[in-house]
Amino acid sequence: MIALTGGAYFRWVAVRGYPGVLWFTGDSYFYLGRALRPDQPSPSKTLGYSFALRLLEPFHSFTLVAVVQHLMGLSVAVMIYALLRRVRLPGWLAAMATLPVLYDGYTIELEHLLMSETLFVFLIAAGLTLLLWRIRGPLPWPAWWLALPAGLLLGYAVLVRSAGAPLIPAILVVLLLPRRGWFTLKAGAWLPAIAFAVAAAVPIVAYASWYHAERGSYALTTSDGLYMWGRVASFADCEKIKPPPEQRPLCMDPALKSEHDPPGHLIWRSDAPPRQLYESVTTPESNKELRDFALHAMIAQPGDYWHVIADGVGKAFSTHRFPVPTSATEELYHFPDHPHTFPGGKSWGGGGSALSDAMTYGRQFHPSRVDRPYADRMITYQREVSMPGPVLGVLFCVPVLGVLFGRQRRAVLLVWGTAATLLLFPIASADFDYRYVVPTIPFVCLAVGLSLARREKRDDEEARPRVLARPRVLAGPRVVTRWLGSRDSRPRETDPATAP
Numbered sequence: 001m002i003a004l005t006g007g008a009y010f011r012w013v014a015v016r017g018y019p020g021v022l023w024f025t026g027d028s029y030f031y032l033g034r035a036l037r038p039d040q041p042s043p044s045k046t047l048g049y050s051f052a053l054r055l056l057e058p059f060h061s062f063t064l065v066a067v068v069q070h071l072m073g074l075s076v077a078v079m080i081y082a083l084l085r086r087v088r089l090p091g092w093l094a095a096m097a098t099l100p101v102l103y104d105g106y107t108i109e110l111e112h113l114l115m116s117e118t119l120f121v122f123l124i125a126a127g128l129t130l131l132l133w134r135i136r137g138p139l140p141w142p143a144w145w146l147a148l149p150a151g152l153l154l155g156y157a158v159l160v161r162s163a164g165a166p167l168i169p170a171i172l173v174v175l176l177l178p179r180r181g182w183f184t185l186k187a188g189a190w191l192p193a194i195a196f197a198v199a200a201a202v203p204i205v206a207y208a209s210w211y212h213a214e215r216g217s218y219a220l221t222t223s224d225g226l227y228m229w230g231r232v233a234s235f236a237d238c239e240k241i242k243p244p245p246e247q248r249p250l251c252m253d254p255a256l257k258s259e260h261d262p263p264g265h266l267i268w269r270s271d272a273p274p275r276q277l278y279e280s281v282t283t284p285e286s287n288k289e290l291r292d293f294a295l296h297a298m299i300a301q302p303g304d305y306w307h308v309i310a311d312g313v314g315k316a317f318s319t320h321r322f323p324v325p326t327s328a329t330e331e332l333y334h335f336p337d338h339p340h341t342f343p344g345g346k347s348w349g350g351g352g353s354a355l356s357d358a359m360t361y362g363r364q365f366h367p368s369r370v371d372r373p374y375a376d377r378m379i380t381y382q383r384e385v386s387m388p389g390p391v392l393g394v395l396f397c398v399p400v401l402g403v404l405f406g407r408q409r410r411a412v413l414l415v416w417g418t419a420a421t422l423l424l425f426p427i428a429s430a431d432f433d434y435r436y437v438v439p440t441i442p443f444v445c446l447a448v449g450l451s452l453a454r455r456e457k458r459d460d461e462e463a464r465p466r467v468l469a470r471p472r473v474l475a476g477p478r479v480v481t482r483w484l485g486s487r488d489s490r491p492r493e494t495d496p497a498t499a500p
Contacts, residue, residue, distance in 0.1 A: 003095050007077060007102030010381060011070040014112050014335070017374030020062035020367055021114040023340040024332050028114040029348035032361055037351050040214040043282035044223040046207065048159030049116035053361075060363040066112050072122040073111045077101045079129045080446045087135055087408060087453035097449040101442045105382030109335055110438050120161045121439045124418065127153035128443075131171070131196075132411055141175060147192035151199025158200075159207050162220050163429075163436075166421050168200050174414045217284045225290030226281045227430040229274055230263030232297035235304035242300070247293045249277050263431035264325030309424070312432035316423060317393030325431060333434055335378045340368035387441060395444045396420070402451025412450045419443035 021028075027045075034042060035053035056065055077098040084094035101107060111118045130150040131142045142150075154171065157164045175193040204220070212218045229250065238251040250273050266272055278286040298305045315322050323330045342355035352360065358367035399416035403409055419440045426436040 003098060003102055004074065004077065007074060008070075010103065010108055010378070011073070011111070013374050013381075014108055014378050015063065015066055015070070017371055017376075017378050018066075018112060018335070019369045019371060020362065020364075021066045022109065022112045022332075022336070023342075023368060024113050024115050025328075025343075026348070027116075029343075029354035029357065031114060031116065032354075032357050033348045033351060036357055036360060041207070041211045041221075043215065043221055046159045046162050046220050048156055048161075049119055052119055052160075053114075057361060060361065062114070062358075062362045062367060065114065069111045069118040070108075072118050073101070073107065076122055076125045076442050079125050080442060080449070083129060083132055083135070083446065084449040084453070086133070087411075087450060089449055089453050093452065094449060097445045100387050100445055103385055104438070104441060105335075105378075105384075105386045106333060106434070106438050107441060108378075109333060109382060110435060112335075113332075115435070116160050117435055117439050120157055120164065121442060123153045123157035123160060124164065124167065125442060127151070127157070128415060128418065128446075131175075131414065135408065135411055142192050144191045144195040147175070147196040148199045151196040152202065154196075155200035155203040158204055159220070162224075163422070163426050165220075166425050167418060168197075168204075170417055170421055171414065172197055174410060174417065177410055177413070219284070222282045222284050222287040224429070225287035225294065226267050226274060227263070228294035229290040230267040231308070231428070231430055232294045232301075232305065233257075233263065233266060233273075234260070234308065235301055236293075236297040237301065240300050241293075241296050243293055243296055247289060247296075249273055250290070250293045262325040264329070264433060309428050312427035313423070315389075315432050316437045317389045317396075319389055321389075321434075325433065330434065335375065335382050336370065337375065337379060339366070339370050342368075392437070392441070392444070395448055396423075399444070399447035399451050402447065406451045406453070408450045408453050412447050415443050415450060416447035419447060 023029075030042075030045060031050050031053060034047050034050035035057060038047060038050060038054055041047060053065065056068065080098050080101065081094050084097055085091065089097075127150040130146045130153070133146055134142055154164070154167060158168065172193055175196060176190075207220060208218045211220065215222075233250075233252055234257065236251055238248050241251075243250070252273060256271070261269070267274070269275070274281045274286070274290055278289075280286060281290070315324065321330070342353075342358065344353060344355065348354050348357070351357070355367070359365060396416075396419070399412050399419075402412035403416065406412055422443065423437065423440045426433065
C-alpha cells in the first residue's frame with residue numbers, strides 16, 4: 001500500500017503540473033480526430049484507442065483522460081502484486097516487483113500522453129491476470145470462463161495497437177502446454193484454448209468486417225507494408241534480392257541510403273521510393289507490393305536483417321539514450337517545460353485541424369498547459385528516476401532461468417513471452433522506438449516475480465483422490481480394534497469391531 005500510494009502521488013503531481021494531457025505530434029492528433037469522427041476505419045492505424053476516447057468525449061475533459069490512464073497504470077501494478085501473492089511470494093518481494101511500474105519516470109510520462117500504449121498495456125495485463133488467476137490450482141490450464149473474457153481483452157488490445165496481434169497465437173500455444181510433457185489432447189485443456197481463441201477473434205473479425213464494408217478488403221490496416229519496407233530499406237540490395245521488375249525501384253539509391261535515416265523517419269519522407277512509386281502507399285495493392293519486397297529482402301539477406309534487430313535490442317538495453325527515430329520524437333517522451341505547439345491547417349482525422357479538434361473535444365482554448373512548480377518537479381523526477389537499460393536487460397534474462405528450472409514454468413513462459421514479443425515484434429517489423437520498450441516493463445517484472453515463486457509440494461497430487469492403503473496382514477491370530485486407522489486394523493465397514 002505504501003508503494004502504491006507513492007506511485008499515485010507522483011501521478012497526482014503530473015496531473016497538477018500538466019492539466020489535460022501531453023501531446024505526441026502526429027499520432028495524438030490522429031487518435032483524437034478519429035474519436036470525433038469514427039465514421040470509417042483508417043488504412044494506417046487501428047481505432048481501438050479512438051473508440052475509448054469517444055466514450056469519454058461527453059465529459060469534454062482531457063484531465064479526465066489523463067486520470068483514467070494513470071489509474072490504468074496503477075491497476076497494472078495492483079494486478080502484478082495480486083498474482084505474485086497468489087503464488088505465495090512474500091509481500092515485500094511482490095511489492096518490489098511493482099516498483100518499476102509505479103515509479104519509472106518514462107512510464108508516468110507515457111501514461112500522461114494522449115497515446116494508445118497505456119490502454120494497450122492495461123488490456124494485456126488484465127487478460128493475463130485472468131489466465132493466471134488459478135495458477136495455484138491443481139489443473140495446468142485456466143478455467144474456460146476465465147479464458148473467455150481474457151480472449152476478449154487481448155482481442156481488443158490488437159485493435160488498440162496492431163502490434164499485439166502476435167500475442168494471440170503465442171498465448172494459444174502456451175495454453176496447450178501442460179506442466180509436464182508437450183501438447184495435451186485432454187478436453188479440459190482444449191476447452192480454455194478454444195474459448196480464448198473464439199473470444200479473441202470476435203473483436204478482430206468484427207473490425208476486419210467493418211474494414212471490408214468500408215474499404216473493400218478484409219484487414220485491420222493496409223499500412224504494414226510501408227513499415228516493413230522501412231525496416232529493410234537500409235540494407236536491401238536488389239542484386240541479392242532479385243525482385244520482379246516492378247519492385248526494383250523500391251531499392252534505395254546509394255545517396256539516400258548513405259544518409260542512414262532511421263526507418264521511423266524515412267517512411268514519411270516525400271523522396272522515399274514508395275512515395276515516389278505509388279500514388280498512395282496504403283492501398284491494398286501497394287501494401288502487398290511493399291510487404292512482398294520486404295519479405296524477399298528478409299529471406300535473401302537474413303544476416304543483415306538480424307543485425308538491425310540486434311541493433312534495436314542493443315539500444316533498448318544500452319546505458320545511453322539515443323535520439324531515435326529523431327531527436328524531436330525522442331523529446332516527446334520527456335515532460336516538457338513549455339506548452340505544446342499545434343500545427344495549423346492540416347487535417348489529421350478526416351476533418352478539422354489538430355488545434356480545432358483539441359478545442360472541440362476539451363471545450364477549452366488552451367488544450368496544452370504547463371503549471372509550475374509541479375511541472376518542474378516532474379521534469380527533475382523523470383531525469384533522476386527511470387529504468388536503466390542494462391537493468392532491463394538483466395531482468396529480461398532472469399525469466400529464462402525460470403522457464404528452464406522454475407516452479408511455474410508455463411506461467412513464466414506466458415508472461416516473459418509477452419514481454420519479449422512486445423519488444424521484438426515492433427523492432428522486427430518497423431523500427432526501434434522507446435515507446436515500444438516501456439510497455440514491456442510490467443510483464444518482465446511479473447515474469448521475474450513468477451520465476452522466484454515456490455510451488456506447493458503436493459501441487460499435482462491435490463486433484464487425486466486419496467486411497468487408503470490395504471492393511472498388512474500379519475501371520476498368526478489377527479488383532480482387530482474398533483478404531484479405524486490403528487495398526488493392523490481393517491476398515492470398519494468390512495470387519496466388525498470387538499465388543500468393548
